[in-house]
Amino acid sequence: METIIFRPQLVKPAFEYLWHKMKKIMTETAQHICAMSKGPYRHKDIWWWNEEVAEAVREKKIKYRKWKTENSKDAWMEYKKCRQSAKRVISSAKEKKQKECTSHLNDPEHQNEIF
Numbered sequence: 001m002e003t004i005i006f007r008p009q010l011v012k013p014a015f016e017y018l019w020h021k022m023k024k025i026m027t028e029t030a031q032h033i034c035a036m037s038k039g040p041y042r043h044k045d046i047w048w049w050n051e052e053v054a055e056a057v058r059e060k061k062i063k064y065r066k067w068k069t070e071n072s073k074d075a076w077m078e079y080k081k082c083r084q085s086a087k088r089v090i091s092s093a094k095e096k097k098q099k100e101c102t103s104h105l106n107d108p109e110h111q112n113e114i115f
Contacts, residue, residue, distance in 0.1 A: 048090075048097040056089040
């Protein structure tokens with residue numbers, strides 16, 4: 001009769017291989033049947049966004065990249081000023097749009113637009 005020697009170091013790689021193979025089959029099947037989503041679309045239409053806001057944010061991103069590449073105090077100060085400016089532009093755009101939306105509520109033809 002032949003003696004069987006148990007080698008735990010050989011069992012673990014085989015188990016991990018089988019586990020990953022099973023996991024791959026299950027995830028592929030689930031993706032095929034259920035369809036996989038990466039989540040909601042991040043760039044939804046923002047009700048207060050306009051060209052002025054877009055320009056301020058674009059400028060802020062440019063200053064941020066410049067600060068990250070140069071890593072200087074002057075670049076940081078430029079970015080900080082641009083960031084504050086962008087916040088003001090966004091705030092004023094939101095306020096302007098809110099006033100525009102609420103001004104219609106008193107009109108009889110726009111009263112049903114609340115809900």
